[in-house]
Amino acid sequence: MKVLVTGGAGFIGGNFVHHMVNKYPDYEIVNLDLLTYAGNLETLKPVENKPNYKFVKGDIADRKFIFDLFEKEKFDIVVNFAAESHVDRSIENPEIFVKTNVLGTTTLLDASKEFNVKRYHQVSTDEVYGDLPLDRPDLFFTEETPLHTSSPYSSSKASADLFVMAYYRTFGLPVTISRCSNNYGPYHFPEKLIPLMISRALADESLPVYGKGENVRDWLHVHDHCEAIDLIIHKGNVGEVYNVGGHNERTNLEVVKTILKALDKPESLISYVTDRPGHDLRYAIDPAKLENELGWKPEYTFDTGIKMTIDWYLNNRDWWENIISGEYRDYYEKMYSNR
Ligand code: NAD
Ligand code: DAU
Numbered sequence: 482m483k484v485l486v487t488g489g490a491g492f493i494g495g496n497f498v499h500h501m502v503n504k505y506p507d508y509e510i511v512n513l514d515l516l517t518y519a520g521n522l523e524t525l526k527p528v529e530n531k532p533n534y535k536f537v538k539g540d541i542a543d544r545k546f547i548f549d550l551f552e553k554e555k556f557d558i559v560v561n562f563a564a565e566s567h568v569d570r571s572i573e574n575p576e577i578f579v580k581t582n583v584l585g586t587t588t589l590l591d592a593s594k595e596f597n598v599k600r601y602h603q604v605s606t607d608e609v610y611g612d613l614p615l616d617r618p619d620l621f622f623t624e625e626t627p628l629h630t631s632s633p634y635s636s637s638k639a640s641a642d643l644f645v646m647a648y649y650r651t652f653g654l655p656v657t658i659s660r661c662s663n664n665y666g667p668y669h670f671p672e673k674l675i676p677l678m679i680s681r682a683l684a685d686e687s688l689p690v691y692g693k694g695e696n697v698r699d700w701l702h703v704h705d706h707c708e709a710i711d712l713i714i715h716k717g718n719v720g721e722v723y724n725v726g727g728h729n730e731r732t733n734l735e736v737v738k739t740i741l742k743a744l745d746k747p748e749s750l751i752s753y754v755t756d757r758p759g760h761d762l763r764y765a766i767d768p769a770k771l772e773n774e775l776g777w778k779p780e781y782t783f784d785t786g787i788k789m790t791i792d793w794y795l796n797n798r799d800w801w802e803n804i805i806s807g808e809y810r811d812y813y814e815k816m817y818s819n820r
Contacts, residue, residue: 482505482507483555483556483557484501484508484558485513485554485558486498486513487541487560487561487562488541488562488604489513489514489536489562490512490516490520490522491520491524491562491563491670492519492664492668492673492703493562493604493664493706494512494563496707497707498510498512498525498534502534506533510533512525512534512535512536513538513539514537515539515541515563517565518812521804522536523800524668541561541581541585541589542588543588544588547589548595551593551595552596556596556598557599558599558600558602558714559589559598559602560602560604561586561604564604565581565634567634567672568757569672569816570634572759573816578633578634578637582634582640582641583641586603586641586645589601590645590654593648593654598655599655600719601655601656601657602656603642603658603659605658605659605661606638606660606661607661607662607699607724607726607766608631608635608761609628609630609635609639610622610628610764611630611635612763613763614762614763618765622660622766622767624724631759642660646720656720657714657717657718658721658723659713659722660725661706661709661725662698662701663699663701664700664701664702664706665701665702665787665790666703666704666793667703667790668800669703669790670804671801671804671809672812674736675736678736678737678740679740679744679790679794681750682750683744685746687750687752688741688751689754690751690753691760692755694732694751695732695762696760696761696762697763697764697765698730698731698764699726699727699729699764700731700736701726701727702727702780702781705725705727708777708780709725709777712777713775716775723775724766724767726766726767726768727766731783739787740791744791755820
């Protein structure tokens with residue numbers, strides 16, 4: 482089997498490459514990544530010398546490059562993680578989200594169709610369903626929940642999903658889609674809530690909580706997401722969407738306080754800042770289809786996973802300190818000063 486993983490120098494794609502390279506020594510894993518600000522080859526150090534692994538630098542929206550690569554490599558499976566992934570950045574600059582997330586996806590779909598890929602898997606997000614009210618804990622996103630997006634990011638991901646399903650229905654391309662809740666774990670870029678708060682708390686810097694910190698996210702350890710995608714590409718039914726989540730809902734304030742407590746830092750570091758425009762209130766996944774049809778079960782609860790994640794950031798300071806010492810400083814200033 483030859484598997485193309487796009488966006489494999491990012492957070493989830495990187496963890497997925499580790500998973501596949503180690504679990505399937507007889508597969509060839511090709512990691513294609515543009516190495517944007519979010520891509521980091523340091524993440525691939527543990528696998529870079531394995532015989533079943535190869536890295537290729539390139540843009541999923543570059544049609545000629547993608548068609549040449551597909552013609553040469555003859556992939557069996559394509560798993561598309563490559564994306565602009567940060568909601569706050571999509572509010573600042575929506576255009577690149579359309580280019581990478583929509584045009585990039587349709588370029589990969591065209592190449593998959595042209596070169597007879599046996600499975601195209603799109604890594605999507607629960608954000609395509611919009612949000613749920615805070616006062617209805619009985620409501621969850623199912624695969625039948627209508628798409629109802631809030632941010633330029635989620636709109637670009639929903640557009641991509643619609644194209645994926647169109648290529649299934651119109652051209653018979655064998656596709657699957659997974660829609661996962663918020664991930665956390667090793668190699669998470671420190672612009673996102675959990676690694677941002679861990680890195681800032683360790684430096685005794687203020688922790689910027691949007692609004693009142695009441696918004697709820699449904700946290701899943703990245704390892705459990707990788708296992709789910711592995712199952713779906715091997716056993717999932719084509720033309721199907723699978724929701725991925727482990728019923729680990731927490732308010733943002735609960736998450737931040739958990740991190741502070743684990744690091745023995747004071748809650749006085751919390752700083753309430755202006756809310757994110759269009760901020761989704763609550764995400765909560767119903768994973769029954771994935772559990773019942775494919776037998777998926779998450780391994781981590783939030784309590785076990787967050788502890789391991791904090792330990793990882795404590796033991797791998799080089800990885801994230803390198804990131805936050807560079808142009809990231811300008812990003813933080815731009816996004817958070819005067820907020
Ligand atoms: P990330 O931002 O950490 O990584 C994205 C990767 O894609 C980077 O390595 C980047 O260099 C690469 N990339 C960007 N544009 C590219 C292009 N044009 N061509 C090739 N490579 C390009 O993102 P992540 O958090 O790992 O998310 C991965 C995927 O999972 C995304 O599609 C995202 O929408 C989805 N997702 C993320 C979460 C989450 O909680 N992080 C949850 C559900 C779904
Ligand atoms: O649900 C899946 C999605 O989860 C993925 O599709 C996205 O790619 C991923 O980035 C993530 O989106 P969120 O917007 O939920 O993640 P983020 O870490 O940016 O924010 C989590 C919550 O924390 C959200 O309610 C906003 C809040 N927040 C975030 C930051 C960065 C803060 O309060 N302060 C912050 O500084």
